[in-house]
Amino acid sequence: MRFHFSNKLLSLPFALLVLGTAALSLPQAFAQNANYDESKVPQYVLPDPLVANDGSKIETPEAWKNIRRPEILKQFQTEMFGKFPEADLSKLKFEDVMTYDKFLDGKATVKIVRVYFNYPEKAPKMDLMLVLPNSKKDQPVPAFLMPNFQGLHTTTDDVNIPAETFEAATRNKGKNPEDVRGVAKSRWAFEKIVDAGYACVTVYYEEIDPDFDDGFKNGVHPLFTNFNIEDGDYPAAISAWAWGLSRALDCLETRPEIDAKKVIVLGHSRLGKTALWCGANDERFAGVVSNDSGCGGAALSRREFGETVKSINKSFPHWFTKNFRAYGDRVNDLPMDEHELVALIAPRPVYVASASEDLWADPKGEFLSALNADPVYRLLGTDGIGGVTEQPDVDTPVGATIRYHKRTGKHDVTDFDWEQYIKFADSIFGVER
Numbered sequence: 001m002r003f004h005f006s007n008k009l010l011s012l013p014f015a016l017l018v019l020g021t022a023a024l025s026l027p028q029a030f031a032q033n034a035n036y037d038e039s040k041v042p043q044y045v046l047p048d049p050l051v052a053n054d055g056s057k058i059e060t061p062e063a064w065k066n067i068r069r070p071e072i073l074k075q076f077q078t079e080m081f082g083k084f085p086e087a088d089l090s091k092l093k094f095e096d097v098m099t100y101d102k103f104l105d106g107k108a109t110v111k112i113v114r115v116y117f118n119y120p121e122k123a124p125k126m127d128l129m130l131v132l133p134n135s136k137k138d139q140p141v142p143a144f145l146m147p148n149f150q151g152l153h154t155t156t157d158d159v160n161i162p163a164e165t166f167e168a169a170t171r172n173k174g175k176n177p178e179d180v181r182g183v184a185k186s187r188w189a190f191e192k193i194v195d196a197g198y199a200c201v202t203v204y205y206e207e208i209d210p211d212f213d214d215g216f217k218n219g220v221h222p223l224f225t226n227f228n229i230e231d232g233d234y235p236a237a238i239s240a241w242a243w244g245l246s247r248a249l250d251c252l253e254t255r256p257e258i259d260a261k262k263v264i265v266l267g268h269s270r271l272g273k274t275a276l277w278c279g280a281n282d283e284r285f286a287g288v289v290s291n292d293s294g295c296g297g298a299a300l301s302r303r304e305f306g307e308t309v310k311s312i313n314k315s316f317p318h319w320f321t322k323n324f325r326a327y328g329d330r331v332n333d334l335p336m337d338e339h340e341l342v343a344l345i346a347p348r349p350v351y352v353a354s355a356s357e358d359l360w361a362d363p364k365g366e367f368l369s370a371l372n373a374d375p376v377y378r379l380l381g382t383d384g385i386g387g388v389t390e391q392p393d394v395d396t397p398v399g400a401t402i403r404y405h406k407r408t409g410k411h412d413v414t415d416f417d418w419e420q421y422i423k424f425a426d427s428i429f430g431v432e433r
């Protein structure tokens with residue numbers, strides 16, 4: 001799923017072996033040559049989220065809302081992710097495709113709902129899989145919305161979950177769908193989620209936009225007719241995925257099973273970048289979780305630790321705007337940094353999570369974004385990161401409205417992560433256990 005190199009793997013013999021035996025892909029080569037040495041992080045000054053472009057201080061919630069927030073949102077749209085298109089809601093259509101009430105030995109019901117983005121055209125479309133707690137039948141439940149990497153059926157071994165979305169899976173091309181059934185199941189703590197009374201909704205992200213550089217011709221891009229592909233702020237792939245998640249919320253708003261005012265958008269890795277961007281634009285989401293989102297997500301660009309703006313633009317040019325490429329050698333010229341992406345979610349609760357071996361994603365840079373969003377959360381009357389000033393030890397979740405943890409282990413989503421996200425949801429929705 002991703003290229004991870006721990007420090008151990010970066011040893012000289014290993015590097016020589018790899019270099020001697022195979023040509024490295026671009027991301028692998030970047031990962032090997034990245035800086036993982038804290039003492040080599042350059043000096044930098046972060047843009048102040050509470051100073052407006054004209055230099056004036058932002059001192060009231062109204063000034064944040066009316067002046068500064070729109071400025072920062074525009075900076076991210078123009079320089080990094082691209083515009084976030086309006087939706088033509090009259091073209092959206094939702095269709096029930098399947099109900100299966102014996103999931104998890106009868107603890108949960110799975111419903112698959114098809115979302116047509118441009119009805120009556122059948123394509124593009126996406127299938128949402130709703131995993132609903134049977135213990136809460138007949139009442140709307142809060143939900144986690146988390147896109148998946150390889151198709152609905154890769155989240156579970158249960159053969160009743162169809163492998164239809166498989167066809168779009170560029171990652172799985174040429175494989176038998178059943179060969180990848182359940183491959184990602186360790187990332188989907190469905191049982192814990194429904195036991196806690198929550199629904200989990202997932203969508204295969206490449207149904208929204210296939211994840212390769214085709215000049216923005218496929219996926220939902222043909223629907224973005226108000227934009228010119230040549231423009232430096234054209235909505236790139238992360239904007240498209242985030243836009244698709246907003247359409248998923250449009251659908252959930254029509255579902256009696258879901259309390260759509262209580263949906264947390266959650267994403268891992270590139271989809272963690274997507275979750276942050278989605279939550280920043282779409283204020284209907286009650287909370288946002290960024291799991292190991294790294295460069296272009298929660299990690300501060302100015303630290304240039306692990307993956308950098310320069311390397312991410314070379315490896316994944318289709319994720320970001322053309323404008324973003326200009327900053328590869330001059331990250332300090334970016335008008336914004338990633339703490340301001342977190343701040344755009346304020347005052348809604350946000351959780352930034354890292355993993356100790358995931359140096360490529362810069363756990364410290366992820367923490368510093370969470371920390372430096374705190375002044376905005378406080379201005380808006382919340383308890384922010386709850387007085388935390390230092391990155392905590394591993395496996396020690398901290399924070400308040402802004403939360404953070406660094407889990408032991410590699411780049412992944414684990415039960416430990418989910419346990420924290422469920423507690424986070426409980427705190428947002430006032431659930432006592």
Ligand code: GCU
Nearest residue numbers: 001002003269270271293294
């Ligand atoms: C690569 C990429 C990261 C990304 C990750 C993923 O490692 O460099 O930026 O987060 O893939 O999405 O799995």
